[in-house]
Amino acid sequence: MDYIKALNIDINQLDEKKQKTSYKIKYVKEYIIGWLQVSVNRENIKYINFIDCMCNAGIYKDNDLGTSMEVLQNFIDSASKFTSKEFHIYLNDYDKKRIEIIKTLSTYFLDNKITTNLKIHYNCEYADAYIQSFTIFNETLLSNASTVLFVDPYNFQSIKLLSIKSFLEHYYCELYYNIFTSDYIRNKNNSNSFYEILNTTEELETVDDMIEYIRQFLKTEKMKYSFSYGFRNCKNVEIYQILFVTPNIRGLEKLKEAIIKVFKDVEYYRNQAKKEECQQSLFIEDDDEKNFERNILNYCGKEIQNKLCNNFQCKTIDYPDIEIFVLENSPLSDSKIIEYVLKPLISNGKIRKCNKTKNHNNYKDDSYIFIG
Known part of the structure; x- marks a missing residue:
């Protein structure tokens, strides 16, 4: 269906979708499917929550849905089957026009669905302030909850690491955090703000140094395990890594199941390209x-x-x-x-x-x- 035309969405407010973005969405969506299957079958869980603190408009110019709207489809299905559970999706973006678009999309998907146990919460704030507004989340996240926090910023400097850590210390949850490594490498020597974002004065010369620092910084008494997966362009230059942090080793096992289904155990994702543009991609079809x-x-x-x-x-x-x-x-x-x-x-x-x-x-x- 052409959602943009059907819902009269202003295409000028939408972003172009890059190839790696499609795989990022597939990656998160596949994990959410497995995570939902576990969450709905746990007797002690009442609240099942997905938080997208920088949700954008929920759709791209090519009419493909963003991560949170793909997750919403799975939540709608689970909510209709497991009526004793409460499902909550939290959507936030600092741009009011994007929030209005994602409201329109969400309302359309929920229309005529029997999902009284599914609620969408909308906010329009900067991400740092949003995820530290604990009064927004306390009712559904403090106890008997299964929660995923999705942090997909527009650039490296969009959110402070300390804000994410504060959230992780306050709630039992799992984290997806998109780290723009290319942004950091290009600009780390030109601005002190990168070290302010990371909350350190320590020199972090390489991407590996930075990722390891972030992994250790975000570990708390509850958040013990992590894994970072890289996304590269067709020239094999890394653009970002998606860091996953979980309180339970079984969370990592479920994550690897998602990687197998989406990437087939490949060490990192690399964009496909025409042969005249780049070297052959890992994802070009193999005879065997x-x-x-x-x-x-x-x-x-x-x-x-x-x-x-x-x-x-x-x-x-x-x-x-x-x-x-x-x-x-x-x-x-x-x-x-x-x-x-x-x-x-x-x-x-x-x-x-x-x-x-x-x-x-x-x-x-x-x-x-x-x-x-």
Whole structure:
């Protein structure tokens, strides 16, 4: 359906959608599907919340929907099936015209739907002030709640890191945070404001330095696990990374399921391009898709094997700690750890399996000695 024409939306108020944006939306949407399935089946959960603190207009010039409107479709479906739960979507943008457009879209999608247990909350504020206005969220986020905070700023300087941390310390939730690494690298030496945004005077020379700093800064007593996934243009230049932070290791497992479905375990997303413009993309069709995927898994496996050996040299480590390290530092899912990480390390003599159980094929209830 052409929503723009049908709802008389001013196309001049809409943004062009880039190729990587489509995959970003697919990535978040796929995770939300799995997260909803878990949330609705938890007896202690009453409130299910999605917060988009910079929601834009909810639609692009090509008529494709934005992240929050794609999420709304899933919320409508879940709300109709699980009537004992309350579903809340919080939409905020500093631009009044964008908020009016997303209101029009939301109203259209909700029209004639029996979803009295689904409510949309609209605000028009700058993101920093919005996510620290706890009175907006306290009723549905403080207890018996499952919540995702989606922070997708217009540029690196749109929101302060301290504001996000304040939210994470106040509520039990999961975070998607889009970090414009290219913006930072281009301008970090030209303005002190970047360090104000990051709340540090520490010199962060590389993207890896910055991402690691942000990951550690956002970790709280509750928010223990994180993973960052990169998005690059067709020339293989990184534009941004989407950092995911969760209080539960199972959140990372669900995230990896989304990555498998959308990106097929690829280390990072890279835009497709015409051959005359750029090098071949990872997403151009391969004659043998199974071999292609296996090669990617082997590559990612070797990368994390090296990181594990460097990090745990001469130590004995239990499987759960290995699992956490792999999930936080590679795109591999937990189901790939034994085949693409542990078995190759054992066969190459880099680790030794302790065989703590009688079943030597039991890898998860075991410990591993990393050879020095």
